[in-house]
Every structure is written in C-alpha cells, then in structure tokens.
Amino acid sequence: MRRVLPLVVVFIVCSSSLLYAQEEEPLFPLGKSWVAGRDLPLPLGIGGTFYWQEQDYDLVDFSIDPLPIPPEALANVAITNSMREINAKVDLWLLPFLNVFGILGDVNATTIVTGVPVIGDLEVEYNGVAYGGGFTLAGGTQRFFASMTTHFMWTNLDKEGSSVRAWLVTPKAGIHGARGAIWGGALYQSVDEEHSGSIMVPLFGELTYDVVLRQKTPWNYLLGGQINLAPHWDVTAEGGFGNRKHAEFSVTYRR
Numbered sequence: 001m002r003r004v005l006p007l008v009v010v011f012i013v014c015s016s017s018l019l020y021a022q023e024e025e026p027l028f029p030l031g032k033s034w035v036a037g038r039d040l041p042l043p044l045g046i047g048g049t050f051y052w053q054e055q056d057y058d059l060v061d062f063s064i065d066p067l068p069i070p071p072e073a074l075a076n077v078a079i080t081n082s083m084r085e086i087n088a089k090v091d092l093w094l095l096p097f098l099n100v101f102g103i104l105g106d107v108n109a110t111t112i113v114t115g116v117p118v119i120g121d122l123e124v125e126y127n128g129v130a131y132g133g134g135f136t137l138a139g140g141t142q143r144f145f146a147s148m149t150t151h152f153m154w155t156n157l158d159k160e161g162s163s164v165r166a167w168l169v170t171p172k173a174g175i176h177g178a179r180g181a182i183w184g185g186a187l188y189q190s191v192d193e194e195h196s197g198s199i200m201v202p203l204f205g206e207l208t209y210d211v212v213l214r215q216k217t218p219w220n221y222l223l224g225g226q227i228n229l230a231p232h233w234d235v236t237a238e239g240g241f242g243n244r245k246h247a248e249f250s251v252t253y254r255r
Contacts, residue, residue, distance in 0.1 A: 026255075029093040038142070042232065043093045047252030049105075051085040055220075055244040057111070057193070061212040064118060067204070073117045079213060081193070083109035085130055089250075099136040106130065107155060109164075111193065113211065122209065124195050128157035134168075145181070146173040161196035170222075180227040180234075187222055187240055191215045217243035224248075 028043040057079035062069065087105020094100050107130040113122040134151025153166040167190040174183025193213040198206050224238030232254050240246035 029096050029098075031095050035096045038096075040096055041093060042254035045089075045091045045234075045252045045254040047089050047234075047250050049085075049087050049089060049248060049250035051087070051246065051248045052083070053240075053244065053246040054080070054082045055189075056216040057081055057191075057213040058216045059113070059211070060214050061210070062113075062116070063210045064116075065208040065210075067118055067207065069117055077113060077115045079111065079113050079216075081109060081111045081213075083107060087130060089252075097137060097139050099138065100133070101135070101151070102131075102133040103151070103153070104129070104131050107164075111195070111213065118204065119199055119201050119207065119209070122199065122211070124159070124162065124197075126157045126159040126162050126195075128155050128159075130155050132166075140176070143175060143177070144173070145176050145183075147171070159195070159197070162194065164191065164193045166191045172222075172224075178228070180225060182225040183223070185222050185224075187220050187244070187246070188218050189215055189220075189244065190218060215244075220244035220246070222246075 026043050029040065032040065059074055059077050059079060062074055062077070085105050085107045087103050089101055089103045091099055091101035106127070108127040109125070111124045111126075113124075114120075116122055130153055132151055132153035134149060136147055136149040138145060138147035140146060149168075149170040149172075151168050153164075153168070155164045157163065169188040170185060172183045172185035174181055174185075191214060194211070195213075196208070196210045198208050201207050220240045220242035222238055222240040224236065226234055226236045228234055234252045234254065236248070236250045236252070238246075238248040
C-alpha cells in the first residue's frame with residue numbers, strides 16, 4: 001500500500017486540477033445539443049472505491065520441476081481466489097452516451113490451490129498496483145436507463161513470477177431519478193492469473209512450480225444503487241451473487 005499511495009496522490013491532484021480548471025459552462029460532454037432538454041450528469045468525476053471479490057478458478061496448466069505430474073492426477077484440484085482492491089478513479093462524459101475512465105489502486109489477494117499431488121496445498125499471497133481503464137455506453141429516458149461498461153485491468157505485483165490480467169463487461173438496467181438510481185445486471189469477467197516460484201516439500205526438498213489459472217464461471221449477477229448526497233457528491237453500493245461474489249462501495253465527486 002505504501003508503494004502505490006504516492007501514485008494515487010499524484011493521480012488525484014492532477015485530476016483535481018482538471019476539475020477546477022473548468023469554465024462555468026463545461027466543454028464536455030460534446031454533442032449536448034443531440035439531447036437538448038435532457039438532464040445530463042456532471043461531466044467530470046473523481047472518486048475512491050473499495051472492491052472485494054471471491055471466486056473459484058479452473059486450472060489451465062500446472063507443472064512441478066523436476067517431478068512429472070500427469071494431467072489426470074490434477075482432476076480433483078480445487079482453486080479459490082479472494083481479493084481486495086482500493087482504487088482511485090477519474091471519469092469523463094466525453095459524449096452524452098459515452099463515459100471514459102482510468103483507474104489506479106492497490107490490490108491484495110490470496111489464491112489457494114488444494115489437492116495438488118506431492119505438495120498438497122499451495123497458497124500464494126500477493127499485492128501490488130492495479131491499473132486500467134475503459135468506457136461506458138449508456139442511454140435511457142427520464143425514468144429508465146441501460147448501460148454497458150467495459151474495462152481492462154493489469155497488475156504490477158510484488159511477487160516475482162506472478163501476474164494477473166482481467167477483462168470485465170458489466171451490462172446494467174434500472175431506474176433513475178433526482179435522488180439517485182437502482183439497477184440490476186450482470187458481470188462478465190475474464191481473468192488470466194499466473195504464478196511461478198519454489199516450495200519446500202518433505203522428502204523432495206525445494207521444488208519449482210508454474211501454475212496458470214482462469215475464472216471458473218465467467219458470469220455472476222448483481223444489484224446496486226446510487227444516492228446523490230449533495231449536488232456534487234454520489235455514493236454507490238453494489239453486490240454480486242452467484243458463482244462469483246463481490247461487493248463494491250464508492251464515493252465520487254462530480255463537477
């Protein structure tokens with residue numbers, strides 16, 4: 001966390017300077033005349049988010065050097081992953097229907113592989129910097145809305161030989177008004193996680209392992225809501241359920 005904190009501070013300061021540099025009539029979103037008479041969200045936002053997730057993984061590849069392990073011996077291996085992320089996010093409504101954003105934060109996670117032949121259980125803990133970005137396409141009426149968010153995430157982890165990459169798509173639909181919104185939807189997540197390292201095993205000594213993992217179930221369902229606490233402040237909470245569980249809480253300042 002100490003490593004990523006200076007980056008987050010610079011991220012926030014730079015973004016804040018953009019917020020206060022805006023004129024009384026903001027330039028964005030472009031194309032406001034296309035939706036004349038519609039209430040649009042304030043164009044520029046900066047916020048903080050806490051995100052927790054737990055899901056099962058599938059084993060894509062596993063090797064222990066110098067011991068050969070036949071694929072059929074890995075049939076009963078079970079993998080679980082839990083992660084926590086705290087990040088800063090800056091977003092801009094570039095067009096009335098298009099929001100673009102960037103994310104920078106701190107991630108902590110644990111992946112547990114159980115039932116591995118010879119070594120038994122393998123637990124990998126890692127933390128580091130998570131960064132990424134994406135876009136949201138949205139549309140609706142004065143009462144209802146629908147959106148589709150796509151974003152890509154990468155990590156710079158403290159554990160050598162470890163990497164995590166994720167691609168997420170979140171379709172939502174709901175009801176909105178002057179005080180906030182509620183919605184339902186789903187989360188599609190494609191995760192590629194890789195770890196390599198060494199482990200001490202009785203009778204065999206130090207062995208080198210390589211493991212490649214992928215999400216077990218791509219989709220889960222979600223419910224969420226947003227409350228407008230003040231003209232420039234929003235609070236959002238969301239929970240996911242199904243084969244993947246997640247919880248998200250964020251506070252955003254818009255201008």
